[in-house]
Amino acid sequence: GAVVSQHPSRVICKSGTSVKIECRSLDFQATTMFWYRQFPKQSLMLMATSNEGSKATYEQGVEKDKFLINHASLTLSTLTVTSAHPEDSSFYICSARGGQGRFEAFFGQGTRLTVV
Amino acid sequence: AQSVTQPDIHITVSEGASLELRCNYSYGATPYLFWYVQSPGQGLQLLLKYFSGDTLVQGIKGFEAEFKRSQSSFNLRKPSVHWSDAAEYFCAVGPPNTGNQFYFGTGTSLTVIP
Numbered sequence: 001g002a003v004v005s006q007h008p009s010r011v012i013c014k015s016g017t018s019v020k021i022e023c024r025s026l027d028f029q030a031t032t033m034f035w036y037r038q039f040p041k042q043s044l045m046l047m048a049t050s051n052e053g054s055k056a057t058y059e060q061g062v063e064k065d066k067f068l069i070n071h072a073s074l075t076l077s078t079l080t081v082t083s084a085h086p087e088d089s090s091f092y093i094c095s096a097r098g099g100q101g102r103f104e105a106f107f108g109q110g111t112r113l114t115v116v
Numbered sequence: 117a118q119s120v121t122q123p124d125i126h127i128t129v130s131e132g133a134s135l136e137l138r139c140n141y142s143y144g145a146t147p148y149l150f151w152y153v154q155s156p157g158q159g160l161q162l163l164l165k166y167f168s169g170d171t172l173v174q175g176i177k178g179f180e181a182e183f184k185r186s187q188s189s190f191n192l193r194k195p196s197v198h199w200s201d202a203a204e205y206f207c208a209v210g211p212p213n214t215g216n217q218f219y220f221g222t223g224t225s226l227t228v229i230p
Binding site for chain 1: 148150152157158159160161162165167206208210217218220221222223225
């Protein structure tokens with residue numbers, strides 16, 4: 001199967017700082033990438049959908065100025081959590097779809113963000 | 117509206133026993149159906165998928181799932197569970213358009229007793 005690499009796997013940052021999470025499709029071109037947030041023992045909550053070269057589409061209730069998403073190329077999307085707050089501590093997962101005949105989504109390993 | 121229901125929040129089985137995880141969906145068109153598994157602190161790994169054709173699909177790690185259109189179900193099964201199968205399992209439905217999102221169920225947590 002295709003590989004999606006997410007980095008970093010864990011990050012701790014201070015309140016008020018920003019942190020960037022990268023999501024790369026290693027062996028296919030991801031026309032669409034999705035960013036999810038997952039709370040403990042819960043399902044995935046879609047935050048935004050990003051298409052290469054265009055602005056991300058955010059789900060209702062997700063602050064676009066706080067969670068900046070950039071999809072600069074067909075293999076890279078980034079999520080930047082700005083002015084991080086302890087409430088932003090969570091598990092963030094990216095997924096990617098794309099490539100000829102690929103209908104399934106492939107997921108990154110996730111990033112555990114802790115804001116102290 | 118599109119939705120996925122996993123009725124069982126948590127299931128406990130003995131190692132070697134059979135397993136069935138339930139999934140029901142509501143979708144406006146022919147669905148593409150998936151099962152994913154998540155180990156603690158990890159991303160999601162695709163177990164199997166159904167797009168069309170044979171309604172019984174085989175996946176990795178000995179899992180299989182059966183698509184039943186009349187029941188709007190896509191239940192996951194395994195004949196003999198191994199301790200390493202303990203994880204969170206998510207059913208998902210998605211459109212063929214790769215630009216659109218998946219809809220996930222709330223997940224079923226599987227515990228395997230030695």
